Amino acid sequence: MAGMAAAAARCMNAACGAPAPGVGEWRKGWPLRSGGFAVLCDKCGLAFEQLVFCDIFHQKESGWRDCSFCGKRLHCGCVASKNSFDLLDSGGVQCVNCMKNPGPQPVSCQVAPKLFLPPPNNQRLFGKSDELLPGRPLESPSLMLDSRSDDIAIITKSNHPFMVKNLEIGQSSNILRQKEIENGARQIKWEQPTLSIGDMGRMPFLIRPQSALESPQSQCTRRDDNRDPTADSTTSESISEAGLSMSLGIANNGNKMEATSTMERPMVSPTTPFSEGRELATTLSPFQHAQRARHFLTRPPRVAEGAAFDPMRDGFPHLRVARPPAEGRGRNQLLPRYWPRITDQELQQISGDSNSTIVPLFEKVLSASDAGRIGRLVLPKACAEAYFPPISQPEGRPLTIQDAKGKEWHFQFRFWPNNNSRMYVLEGVTPCIQSLQLQAGDTVTFSRIEPGGKLVMGFRKATNTVSLPDSQISAIATGSLLGDSFFSNTNENLSIADRFGGRPDEGSFQFLHKRSRSIGSKSRRLLMDNEEALELKLSWEEAQELLRPAPSAKPTVVMIEDYEFEEYDEPPVFAKRSIFTSRSTGEQDQWIQCDDCSKWRRLPLNVIIASKWRCADNTWDPKSCSCSAPEELAHKELQNILQQYEEIRRRKSNYFLKQSIPEMDASSLDALATAAVFGEVGNQGAASVATTTKHPRHRPGCTCIVCIQPPSGKGPKHNPACTCNVCMTVRRRFKTLMMRKKQRQSEREEAEASKRIAWVGRDEPEGSNLSRSPQTVDTARDCDVIMFDKAGANKGHIDLNFHPASREEEQQHGGQPRVSMVSLLEVANRPLESYMKQNGLVSLAAEQGSSSGTATVPSQPAPMESEERPSDEGRAVAVEQEREPVDNMSVDEAACENQGNAASASDIAAT
DNA sequence: TATTTGCATGTTCTG
DNA sequence: AGAACATGCAAATAG
Numbered sequence: 001m002a003g004m005a006a007a008a009a010r011c012m013n014a015a016c017g018a019p020a021p022g023v024g025e026w027r028k029g030w031p032l033r034s035g036g037f038a039v040l041c042d043k044c045g046l047a048f049e050q051l052v053f054c055d056i057f058h059q060k061e062s063g064w065r066d067c068s069f070c071g072k073r074l075h076c077g078c079v080a081s082k083n084s085f086d087l088l089d090s091g092g093v094q095c096v097n098c099m100k101n102p103g104p105q106p107v108s109c110q111v112a113p114k115l116f117l118p119p120p121n122n123q124r125l126f127g128k129s130d131e132l133l134p135g136r137p138l139e140s141p142s143l144m145l146d147s148r149s150d151d152i153a154i155i156t157k158s159n160h161p162f163m164v165k166n167l168e169i170g171q172s173s174n175i176l177r178q179k180e181i182e183n184g185a186r187q188i189k190w191e192q193p194t195l196s197i198g199d200m201g202r203m204p205f206l207i208r209p210q211s212a213l214e215s216p217q218s219q220c221t222r223r224d225d226n227r228d229p230t231a232d233s234t235t236s237e238s239i240s241e242a243g244l245s246m247s248l249g250i251a252n253n254g255n256k257m258e259a260t261s262t263m264e265r266p267m268v269s270p271t272t273p274f275s276e277g278r279e280l281a282t283t284l285s286p287f288q289h290a291q292r293a294r295h296f297l298t299r300p301p302r303v304a305e306g307a308a309f310d311p312m313r314d315g316f317p318h319l320r321v322a323r324p325p326a327e328g329r330g331r332n333q334l335l336p337r338y339w340p341r342i343t344d345q346e347l348q349q350i351s352g353d354s355n356s357t358i359v360p361l362f363e364k365v366l367s368a369s370d371a372g373r374i375g376r377l378v379l380p381k382a383c384a385e386a387y388f389p390p391i392s393q394p395e396g397r398p399l400t401i402q403d404a405k406g407k408e409w410h411f412q413f414r415f416w417p418n419n420n421s422r423m424y425v426l427e428g429v430t431p432c433i434q435s436l437q438l439q440a441g442d443t444v445t446f447s448r449i450e451p452g453g454k455l456v457m458g459f460r461k462a463t464n465t466v467s468l469p470d471s472q473i474s475a476i477a478t479g480s481l482l483g484d485s486f487f488s489n490t491n492e493n494l495s496i497a498d499r500f501g502g503r504p505d506e507g508s509f510q511f512l513h514k515r516s517r518s519i520g521s522k523s524r525r526l527l528m529d530n531e532e533a534l535e536l537k538l539s540w541e542e543a544q545e546l547l548r549p550a551p552s553a554k555p556t557v558v559m560i561e562d563y564e565f566e567e568y569d570e571p572p573v574f575a576k577r578s579i580f581t582s583r584s585t586g587e588q589d590q591w592i593q594c595d596d597c598s599k600w601r602r603l604p605l606n607v608i609i610a611s612k613w614r615c616a617d618n619t620w621d622p623k624s625c626s627c628s629a630p631e632e633l634a635h636k637e638l639q640n641i642l643q644q645y646e647e648i649r650r651r652k653s654n655y656f657l658k659q660s661i662p663e664m665d666a667s668s669l670d671a672l673a674t675a676a677v678f679g680e681v682g683n684q685g686a687a688s689v690a691t692t693t694k695h696p697r698h699r700p701g702c703t704c705i706v707c708i709q710p711p712s713g714k715g716p717k718h719n720p721a722c723t724c725n726v727c728m729t730v731r732r733r734f735k736t737l738m739m740r741k742k743q744r745q746s747e748r749e750e751a752e753a754s755k756r757i758a759w760v761g762r763d764e765p766e767g768s769n770l771s772r773s774p775q776t777v778d779t780a781r782d783c784d785v786i787m788f789d790k791a792g793a794n795k796g797h798i799d800l801n802f803h804p805a806s807r808e809e810e811q812q813h814g815g816q817p818r819v820s821m822v823s824l825l826e827v828a829n830r831p832l833e834s835y836m837k838q839n840g841l842v843s844l845a846a847e848q849g850s851s852s853g854t855a856t857v858p859s860q861p862a863p864m865e866s867e868e869r870p871s872d873e874g875r876a877v878a879v880e881q882e883r884e885p886v887d888n889m890s891v892d893e894a895a896c897e898n899q900g901n902a903a904s905a906s907d908i909a910a911t
Numbered sequence: 912t913a914t915t916t917g918c919a920t921g922t923t924c925t926g
Numbered sequence: 927a928g929a930a931c932a933t934g935c936a937a938a939t940a941g
Contacts, residue, residue, distance in 0.1 A: 369933055374915080378931065394917090416917065421929070427916095 338362040338380050356449050358456070361387040363445040366433075371440040375430035379413075384424035387446065388413055388455075399426070401446070401455045403436070409457075432457075576609040579645050591641070597627035600638055 339362070362383040364370070370377045379388070391397055396414025403409060412427040436459050438444065443460040578592040579600075590603045594615045601615060601624045609617075618625040624632060631638065 367932055369931095372933095374933095376916095378933095381930065418918080418931085419920095419929075423918095423931070 338364065338383055356451070359448040359450055361446045361448055361455075363443050363460075365443050366438055366440050368440040370429070371433055371438055371442070373430060375428055375433075377411075377426040377429045377433075377444070379424040379426055381422060381424055383446070384413070384415075387448070388424070391415060399455070401457050403432070403456065404458045407435075576613055578603070578609065579641060580605070581641055591633075594627060599624075599627065599629075599631045600633060602632055 362380065364377070364380060364383075367378065388399065389397060391413060394415055394417065396412055399411050399413040400408050401411060409429075409432045411429060411432075413424070414427060415422040415424045417423075438459055438461075445458040445460070447456050447458065448454065449456055576592060578590050580588055580590050582588045588605055590605050590607065591600045592603050592609055592613055593600050595612045596614045599615065601618050602621060603609070603618070604620055607620070615625055615627045615629065623629060633641070
């Protein structure tokens with residue numbers, strides 16, 4: 001019945017053991033590579049892999065039921081949901097809203113309970129649509145996320161948003177499949193936007209307190225829905241579709257939705273809630289999807305509360321996201337990143353008099369170039385073509401755009417031809433940019449005032465810009481260590497995102513992402529506050545700190561590349577935090593704090609305390625088994641230890657500030673290795689705090705190489721010449737790393753060389769290389785040809801690469817030719833004559849000429865020649881004498897010339 | 912010499 | 927793979 005899996009009834013952290021709380025207590029989390037979902041327990045703050053306790057899929061029958069009145073999907077199986085429904089005498093359940101609003105009118109149950117905060121990186125959760133729907137019978141469900149209320153709504157075509165409580169990764173697809181089954185797997189084609197008023201009224205978005213905004217018609221529709229949630233396909237299918245087009249009066253007096261009949265012209269007046277629809281759900285990447293969802297699912301104006309909404313009072317201006325009007329020449333579907341999000345404040349400011357309507361067109365996050373002194377703002381092509389006046393000449397035309405304050409700015413709207421396309425720019429934006437104090441990462445929005453069609457621009461400032469190292473940006477961009485709290489909220493827009501647990505500005509985020517990959521070191525870059533970014537990571541580190549091998553577990557020692565690794569069959573356990581110290585004698589202690597009296601007690605090293613611990617539990621030391629017993633450590637001593645402990649933790653934090661995980665590459669390992677040799681190794685000195693928390697499988701007090709490596713900082717250092725095991729191990733490891741590096745490098749070089757050879761082999765007709773004049777034999781390419789010959793693949797060519805030294809080297813390497821690219825290039829750049837002179841190639845030509853009777857050299861078996869070259873002094877001299885006359889000739893000429901001398905030359909050679 | 916302009920090119924994104 | 931876009935760079939122009 002209750003959808004609470006017993007296995008997950010408690011926090012996995014044994015030390016915490018918090019019972020499975022009301023849904024929603026497991027808040028922060030992130031998807032794991034393993035496919036699970038790690039979250040932080042609110043109580044202990046530790047990371048653990050969540051087990052589902054509201055198992056929607058498996059508890060389908062008992063855990064989930066539809067409200068008999070409004071059809072809302074209710075979870076009736078867990079503690080947290082007990083007040084959100086009522087069992088009916090007739091069977092079935094009734095949601096809390098329907099209870100409160102009895103009567104024929106079906107009451108919307110849109111106000112979602114506060115349930116669950118999805119992981120910061122929602123990729124998994126919002127995985128690809130294909131992943132969500134194997135076979136895709138349900139074409140485009142929308143996963144909606146109300147970041148503020150921590151809810152996830154899954155909008156299906158049957159228009160049944162249902163809340164996912166404690167949704168586990170991967171379950172979304174199950175849920176959707178389930179919904180699909182329930183709906184009879186109707187195949188509904190998602191049409192392009194044509195949204196009826198009724199449709200809009202039925203928008204199931206969480207943002208809308210229905211009582212205020214829902215039109216009567218929509219309510220009727222909903223009523224229909226209640227009768228048969230699956231019957232009305234024609235209306236329901238368009239629910240999540242397309243951008244919402246509507247125009248409202250002031251929210252608190254409106255209570256009425258005035259929708260345009262089509263999506264062509266979404267008029268927006270200051271308090272219009274905008275929504276994104278199906279297209280968004282289908283066009284966005286999963287990540288964007290998630291991010292976007294956080295943006296557009298903002299809490300609506302609290303019209304139902306009867307007070308006019310005041311953005312400032314509320315702490316943030318309401319961010320409206322509008323799908324831009326599908327108009328203009330291009331009619332291209334704009335990329336979502338250009339969809340305008342505009343705040344109430346902006347709209348109010350822009351619109352001025354209430355008679356005008358603002359049509360948000362698009363927005364652009366300023367790039368460094370845009371915001372730079374160059375004064376050019378690159379316009380998205382589709383936007384420029386769709387919303388700006390047509391231009392046929394590159395010179396374009398002047399364009400006047402008014403800003404929110406009413407000031408008019410004059411720009412040149414033009415384009416550059418670019419790759420058979422156009423690149424639209426707005427020139428002369430510098431004064432405007434400067435006036436508005438915009439910088440890279442800020443967003444400029446373009447809107448149009450109707451009637452009149454006047455262009456207006458607004459702007460949003462992006463995040464605060466504080467320094468952040470590359471690695472951080474990279475990490476942020478990849479979401480590797482992002483907690484939602486990463487972005488500090490220093491401005492109003494940011495605060496929205498932050499409050500909603502999302503990024504402050506998707507555009508800005510994209511900008512960061514992009515820049516982090518493309519901006520070089522010399523470029524300006526967006527810099528951000530980094531402290532909060534580490535919150536999650538540090539929490540993880542802290543969690544790691546508490547992981548210990550299971551007490552009963554015995555390690556199996558395996559050797560991998562001459563190194564010993566301890567493997568445990570049992571998973572690690574969480575232990576209560578303890579501090580390890582080592583005395584000057586080398587003896588180590590473990591200290592643990594009593595949960596009652598907070599006194600620190602000494603424990604044996606190998607003891608693992610999994611949960612609460614009190615002095616009374618101290619069976620190891622009878623003297624200290626009571627809270628009344630004095631502390632063994634003097635106050636000063638204790639302070640000292642705790643300080644050191646904190647210091648180490650702080651250093652750890654700093655260390656991770658500098659070392660983001662993705663960048664722990666070989667060089668970092670090298671550095672680590674070196675650091676381990678010359679840095680703090682071991683724990684000499686009185687009561688120094690040992691760091692024994694490097695790896696969950698390491699035992700407390702472990703002195704293996706990993707465990708004793710300090711994150712950074714002070715400490716006794718080993719002598720560089722130290723030959724202790726630790727130092728030797730580190731050196732050995734370092735050496736191996738370097739060797740591997742070299743090996744990789746040479747492999748790469750060889751691969752490149754062989755590629756070239758292959759290319760030459762394809763491209764060059766046999767023998768063509770030496771039929772050229774010597775002057776042409778001076779390029780790397782020719783050099784490659786020679787290499788090809790040398791490799792013996794084409795025996796008809798002269799080996800110009802031969803060198804006695806290299807031959808020796810070859811022999812040393814078991815006959816395998818070793819060719820250095822540098823030496824080859826050197827050789828290739830030398831004058832052929834001198835090279836030939838050096839290598840006795842004239843005699844080759846002469847000999848060849850005598851034997852073949854042809855005037856060209858190429859057909860000669862070069863390698864043979866090289867190898868058969870006389871090695872004795874006398875022959876060398878003889879050859880040298882014969883070589884003189886051809887020093888300044890080409891190979892061909894030399895060959896011809898030598899024809900006549902061939903006989904005598906060979907005679908001399910023979911003697 | 913500094914700034915502007917036009918284009919080319921490399922990178923990223925999208926279908 | 928192709929389109930879009932950010933930016934680098936060199937020529938042109940202005941100061």
